[in-house]
Amino acid sequence: MANRVPVNTPVATLAKHPAVVAWNRLTGASAVPNRITQLNREVYRLFGMKKDGDSVIAKLCSRQDAELTRVISTGLLPLVPKPALVFYGCLQMGTNRAWMFLEDAGRVKCSLEDPGHLRVTSAWLAALHACLAGHAEDFSLPEAGLSMYLKKLRASRRRVLKGLSLLELEAEEVATLRSVVEWFDHVENEWDKLDALVGGGGPRTLVHGDFAPKNIFVRQTAGALEVLPIDWEFAGWGPPAVDMGECLELAAYRAEALRYGVTWSAETIRGWATVGKILRHIAEFEWASAGLLRRWPPRSVRHMRVGLEGARIASALEF
Numbered sequence: 001m002a003n004r005v006p007v008n009t010p011v012a013t014l015a016k017h018p019a020v021v022a023w024n025r026l027t028g029a030s031a032v033p034n035r036i037t038q039l040n041r042e043v044y045r046l047f048g049m050k051k052d053g054d055s056v057i058a059k060l061c062s063r064q065d066a067e068l069t070r071v072i073s074t075g076l077l078p079l080v081p082k083p084a085l086v087f088y089g090c091l092q093m094g095t096n097r098a099w100m101f102l103e104d105a106g107r108v109k110c111s112l113e114d115p116g117h118l119r120v121t122s123a124w125l126a127a128l129h130a131c132l133a134g135h136a137e138d139f140s141l142p143e144a145g146l147s148m149y150l151k152k153l154r155a156s157r158r159r160v161l162k163g164l165s166l167l168e169l170e171a172e173e174v175a176t177l178r179s180v181v182e183w184f185d186h187v188e189n190e191w192d193k194l195d196a197l198v199g200g201g202g203p204r205t206l207v208h209g210d211f212a213p214k215n216i217f218v219r220q221t222a223g224a225l226e227v228l229p230i231d232w233e234f235a236g237w238g239p240p241a242v243d244m245g246e247c248l249e250l251a252a253y254r255a256e257a258l259r260y261g262v263t264w265s266a267e268t269i270r271g272w273a274t275v276g277k278i279l280r281h282i283a284e285f286e287w288a289s290a291g292l293l294r295r296w297p298p299r300s301v302r303h304m305r306v307g308l309e310g311a312r313i314a315s316a317l318e319f
Contacts, residue, residue: 008037019044019058022099026091045104055104056088065233066090066098071140072232073102076206080131082124083226105217105228110247116225117218122249124227125211126256129240133203133262137237144207144236146195149279150188152286157184159289163297173301180285180304183311187278190315194278197271198239203262209234210283211243241272245280248273277314281307 014020015032023046024030033055034048042060049056073087086103093099110117142148160177163169169177187194208215208229217228244253254269288303 110216122252123256130257130260133205142236144238156289207242241275244276281311
């Protein structure tokens with residue numbers, strides 16, 4: 001869900017809203033919410049939708065994303081002894097769309113400036129990785145290992161090189177794109193070292209794939225702080241490093257992981273975090289490069305320029 005000002009739906013149209021119609025078809029109810037707030041282009045909060053008065057989050061997404069969330073929410077997260085959002089169900093719409101309904105996570109997102117948030121988020125992630133490491137892989141979930149990120153890197157580089165050859169760009173924009181290509185080349189040349197840091201044939205587990213503050217809510221209940229990640233559309237099976245690019249306190253992560261019987265050393269976890277930062281930048285550059293030739297190019301270049309210094313720092317760490 002993007003950070004934006006919520007937009008309220010007019011009262012007169014509440015009962016006819018597509019999300020409300022879909023919920024009632026799914027549940028067999030005839031509920032009408034007190035209010036509907038649009039959180040993102042196709043994400044809504046339906047206030048007072050349930051019999052207990054709780055709100056529901058409705059998201060119109062691809063059937064693939066809905067099924068991925070269903071498998072994770074109902075089959076895998078229950079194996080992790082941590083709170084998780086309730087998956088209420090989904091309703092297929094046509095050939096490739098579905099309404100998906102989830103428990104409302106609230107309004108407080110994880111803050112990297114809050115030590116308490118960082119600590120409990122690290123512990124939640126460690127529990128996810130440790131409890132599902134070695135678990136029989138559900139092959140309905142995508143591959144999310146280093147090979148996938150190498151493909152992302154190469155595809156992004158091709159887009160950037162194509163942009164350099166086809167677009168009319170300012171000198172500063174050209175310099176940014178060339179620097180990004182140089183970074184891609186440097187990281188690919190070091191790929192064997194990244195593979196060694198994640199252990200080659202080391203643990204594979206469920207990874208969120210976009211474990212960042214924008215996708216992590218926190219909720220205070222009975223004196224405890226609950227961590228509630230959302231948006232699992234990039235999830236799959238891969239090394240823990242995939243989720244370790246940010247939102248991580250290494251000591252808290254290791255302490256929690258050890259509780260579940262793994263033997264991951266502090267040095268190993270530091271290596272994963274090093275790789276995670278690089279993978280995070282690859283994903284960000286891929287997102288930016290995807291719009292280079294389709295949308296307004298200066299915006300894509302600007303996103304790359306913003307991330308370039310952090311990417312250089314991440315890849316300059318001792319492998």
